[in-house]
Amino acid sequence: MTTGEGTQRIPSSLRTEALEQLLTERGLVDPQTLDAIIATYETNVGPLNGAKVVAKAWTDPGYRRRLLADGTAAIKDLGFLGVQTEYVNVVENTPHSHHVVVCTLCSCYPWQLLGLPPSWYKDPAYRARVVREPRKVLSEMGLDLPDDVKITVHDSSSEVRWLVLPERPMGTEQLSEEQLAALVTREAMVGVAKVEAP
Amino acid sequence: MSAPVDADGPAAPPRSNGELVFAEPWESRAFGMAVALYEAGVFSWPQFQAALISRIERWQATATERARWHYYEHWLGALEDVVSGCIDVDGDDITARARALAERPAGHDHVH
Numbered sequence: 001m002t003t004g005e006g007t008q009r010i011p012s013s014l015r016t017e018a019l020e021q022l023l024t025e026r027g028l029v030d031p032q033t034l035d036a037i038i039a040t041y042e043t044n045v046g047p048l049n050g051a052k053v054v055a056k057a058w059t060d061p062g063y064r065r066r067l068l069a070d071g072t073a074a075i076k077d078l079g080f081l082g083v084q085t086e087y088v089n090v091v092e093n094t095p096h097s098h099h100v101v102v103c104t105l106c107s108c109y110p111w112q113l114l115g116l117p118p119s120w121y122k123d124p125a126y127r128a129r130v131v132r133e134p135r136k137v138l139s140e141m142g143l144d145l146p147d148d149v150k151i152t153v154h155d156s157s158s159e160v161r162w163l164v165l166p167e168r169p170m171g172t173e174q175l176s177e178e179q180l181a182a183l184v185t186r187e188a189m190v191g192v193a194k195v196e197a198p
Numbered sequence: 199m200s201a202p203v204d205a206d207g208p209a210a211p212p213r214s215n216g217e218l219v220f221a222e223p224w225e226s227r228a229f230g231m232a233v234a235l236y237e238a239g240v241f242s243w244p245q246f247q248a249a250l251i252s253r254i255e256r257w258q259a260t261a262t263e264r265a266r267w268h269y270y271e272h273w274l275g276a277l278e279d280v281v282s283g284c285i286d287v288d289g290d291d292i293t294a295r296a297r298a299l300a301e302r303p304a305g306h307d308h309v310h
Contacts, residue, residue: 010296012271013224018295019278020227022287028240034230041229042219083233084243105251107269116219116229122269124258157251159244 041116049080050113050163051184053090058168059177068092071163075113085112085161091154092165093191098145100138100191101154101162102130110161114186121190131155141192164189169197225270232277241280249276 023029053075057064067074071090075081081088088110091099103109104127109117120126120141130137134151138144145151154162166188172180175198187193220226236243253272257265282288 010293010300012228012268012274013222014296014299015278015292016224016228016231016274017299018292019274019281019287020231021299022291022295023231023235023281026285026287028238028285029231029234033234034227037230037233038220038226041233042226083236106247106254107250108247119269124254124267 041111045111046115047113047184047186047189048181049078050110050186050189051181053078053080053113053163054165054184054189055177055181057090057165058180064165067165075163080112082112084108085110087160088113088163089154089160090163090165091152093167093194095167096148097150097152098138098191099152099154099162099164100130100134101156101164102127103156104128104131105157108156108158108161110163113161113163114189118186138192141187143193164191166191166195169195171197220270222270225273228270228274228277232273235277235281241284245283246276246280249279252276253279 020029020031020034024031053067056078057067063074067090071088072081072086074090075085075088093099103121107117107122109121126137131153134153135145135147138151156162166184168180169183172183175183179198183195183198185193185195188195220229232246235241236246250272253275257267257272261267278289278292
């Protein structure tokens with residue numbers, strides 16, 4: 001690896017443009033392909049995929065069982081596996097047991113289910129602190145859990161990505177699968193929030 | 199890749215949670231290049247991931263409290279590292295090209 005003298009003084013925007021030119025000249029990158037990839041992640045890939053998985057699990061007990069037993073296979077059925085989401089473990093939050101996900105070393109995240117990670121997930125403070133003092137960090141993020149709730153922190157710094165199956169909120173018995181999906185937030189599927197009834 | 203989703207639906211990504219995916223255009227280009235090179239088989243994702251972890255660790259080991267955290271700068275650094283290990287483009291080439299780009303006259307991209 002080489003980092004040239006004065007690397008720090010060159011703005012990242014210029015280094016990025018330079019790298020794209022060098023890669024394009026070598027036929028390794030096609031600017032139009034880049035445009036398409038970026039457009040996909042800006043508009044198509046996002047938390048709605050994960051929300052659909054959650055809503056299906058809430059309304060279909062058989063799917064919920066399969067999802068918890070083999071998340072990868074159950075999510076594959078819905079077509080949501082892909083880059084950064086090749087293997088998925090699903091963990092279920094209950095009134096007594098709460099799961100929260102972090103990537104302690106970088107920012108591993110199930111892109112195909114939740115989109116690209118939000119800035120707080122990439123932040124060094126969240127990555128370091130949620131392991132040491134999860135109850136306090138969750139409380140600071142607006143989720144106060146009673147002391148008798150067991151908290152488990154899952155580190156996604158490997159090939160496996162984690163998806164939290166949040167608790168279905170009370171009073172949503174009449175809602176359709178589609179209406180339920182609309183309630184499920186990215187934060188709830190990482191385990192830093194609960195799903196609220198409408 | 200995942201199935202298409204309704205971009206206007208109630209959980210429409212990525213702005214529904216109040217945050218843009220990329221703060222600046224170069225971040226999206228750096229992101230897209232990593233994905234494109236990975237999809238083309240130039241490097242494996244674990245290779246890129248290891249480079250990213252290494253960049254972040256190095257920053258965390260040396261950063262002062264007031265140092266600015268900028269995720270995509272580490273992403274770009276990791277991309278440069280992994281590219282220079284795979285193909286004939288290294289940090290010096292990138293620096294030289296970036297310097298040349300910096301010397302373009304103002305309005306170079308303005309079509310008359």
